[in-house]
Structures are given as C-alpha cells and as structure tokens.
Amino acid sequence: MEVKLSSKNQIVIPREALGAKAGSQLLVVVRNGSVTLLPKPRDYAKAIRLGKGLSRQYVNKKRGAW
Numbered sequence: 001m002e003v004k005l006s007s008k009n010q011i012v013i014p015r016e017a018l019g020a021k022a023g024s025q026l027l028v029v030v031r032n033g034s035v036t037l038l039p040k041p042r043d044y045a046k047a048i049r050l051g052k053g054l055s056r057q058y059v060n061k062k063r064g065a066w
Contacts, residue, residue: 013037 003011015021018039025040 001014001017003013005011015024018024018026018037020026020039027038027040029036029038
C-alpha cells in the first residue's frame with residue numbers, strides 16, 4: 001500500500017488494514033528508519049511473550065533491581 005505525506009506531516013492509513021476504529025490507540029515503532037504501526041496491546045507482557053521460561057515473579061524481582 002502506498003500513502004502520501006501531507007504538508008502537515010500526516011498520512012492516511014486505511015483502518016481496515018489494522019482492524020482499527022476511530023479512537024483506537026496504536027503503537028508506533030521506529031527501527032532503523034522503518035515505521036511499524038501496531039494495535040496497542042491490552043497486556044504488554046503477553047504481547048512481548050514474556051513467560052517463556054520467565055515467571056512474573058522473576059521479572060518483577062529483576063525490575064526491582066533496576
């Protein structure tokens with residue numbers, strides 16, 4: 001899909017592409033000059049797949065050490 005950047009630095013992305021509705025919250029991830037839009041997850045731990053060998057207690061303990 002190709003989009004055009006407006007003079008106000010805006011682009012239009014078809015909502016159907018993300019399954020989003022008006023008012024939906026999205027995450028913008030910028031890596032190495034590329035932009036990725038993702039629906040905002042309800043649970044970040046599940047979204048990044050924590051738990052594969054790591055318990056929440058372990059993660060919370062490590063967070064406390066930071």
